[in-house]
Amino acid sequence: MKIFYSLILILFTINYINANCNCIPIGETCKDGEICQDMGFCGTPGTASSNSQSICVSRVDVGEPCFVEDNCYVGLSCYKINSNDTKGVCSEIKYALIGEPCEKKLDCMSDLSSCVNNICTLNRHVDVCGEDIDCDMGLEICVNSTCQSPTKLGSACKARDSTCNKLEGFCAAPAGSDDGICKKYFSLQEGEYCYSGDYDYQCDNTKNLYCNNINKKCQVYSFIKPDIESCDSSNQCNAHLNGTSAESICGCGRCIEYQLVSSNERQIITDLFTCASINKCGLHSAITAKGCIRTKCAKEFCDYNRLNTKFDGCGGYTAVLSQLNCDVNNSFKLLPSLSFLILLFIYLLF
Known part of the structure; x- marks a missing residue:
């Protein structure tokens, strides 16, 4: 699954957490x-x-x-x-999906398309896809080299191919199975199987549930303070829990407490996904000024990116907000937390 390729400021977060917090x-x-x-x-x-x-x-x-x-x-x-x-x-190139306006071929994200009559159009005789950007703008996904409509909520899906509409939900499948059902984000209940990659978005956070990274089940969160003063890895932080949980991570040489997605964060995530869905921006919309996300969901996009300023150890997120013309003064001023370290988007960002 590749969610909002360019949204992945998360890579900066990972670098920040793994670094010794020295900003050059x-x-x-x-x-x-x-x-x-x-x-x-x-x-x-x-x-x-x-x-x-x-x-x-x-x-x-x-x-x-x-x-x-x-x-x-x-x-x-x-x-x-x-x-x-x-x-x-x-x-500013590679910003337009198939079906979106363009000025030249370089504006089109898919290498299988060209700018025809100022619209990114799939080249003739192309009947296979390599990734989602090779399919119809915001409406189809690429599965087994074929463009198809995503699976609707409540319908059967394939977890490995992530066939659900990723702006609506995810493929909930039993442990070890590829066959599942498309479910809404934040819908899994205590004891239900969850999987790596979408931790914070699967379990019902209104009931204090999170995805346990070890046993892969939704469980009620409770923090147990690590009994070490310094660390080099997250495994050290959780060693005292006998491998039953992953509730803290090593950052800047100390164990940082995991934090659940708050109701405010959940609403901001939902608003962004809803706006993208209504405007058919797709999951792979570029974040250039001409891209669908920036032109049609600017407020929601800025609100989402402000969430990441809680990780801002070296001013990177604040700089990004400024470059994206977002209101930097409204940025969150929080200590580092993990609520977005394990985002849906870990695929890649900048």
Whole structure:
């Protein structure tokens, strides 16, 4: 399953949690894998790689030179005229799904489509798909190389292929089975099987339920404080629980308490998915300024991204909000929590 490819700010969260919480200021030397302040990029000016001379540099906007994708603002691509070119230009391309308006072929997300009469259109004689973006805008998914309508709520589904409409729910299947039923998010009750990838969105959070990462069942959450003062891994934080739970994670050298999705967070998630569904934005809409999500669900998209500022150890999320023209002043000011560390979206983001 690939939910909102570009929404995945979560990768920044994972980096933040796994790092030692040292934020490298813009302009100072850095090593590959270290986190730069304000979502900067660790690289060597004038090259496409990081080495011993790398420094943290700020990302740049449309029209500015780039060497790799990470040189550009979130949502932009480093476009190179020729594949072997070293240098490119930050560009707003690959934003339109099949059936959406475009100006040129590069605007179309699917490599199997072209811009015909200012609409991204599937190329002639193409009868197979490689991924969802090769199918009809926001209406179909790619399963076994064939475009098909997603399974409706309450109908039989395949968990492995994620055949449900992912803006509505998920495929709830018994442990070890690929056959299940499409159910609404937050609908599983205590003792029901849940699975890795959609933890926080499967169990009924109104009843204090969460998906236990070890036994893969919805259970009532209760935090047991780890009996260690420092940690190097999440396994250390949960070792005292004899492998029965995964209620804390190691971040910045200490065990951080897991937190449930709140009612407010649940509403924000629901609002975003509902808006995307109504406007047929699809699950793979790009987050460029011309993309469906940004043009038709701007408020909901900004509200969702503000949730991630609770992880903002190095100012990255605040920088993203600013670049996306969201109101940074309304950002949450919370301590790090895990309620969105295990989002539906872990597929990938920026």
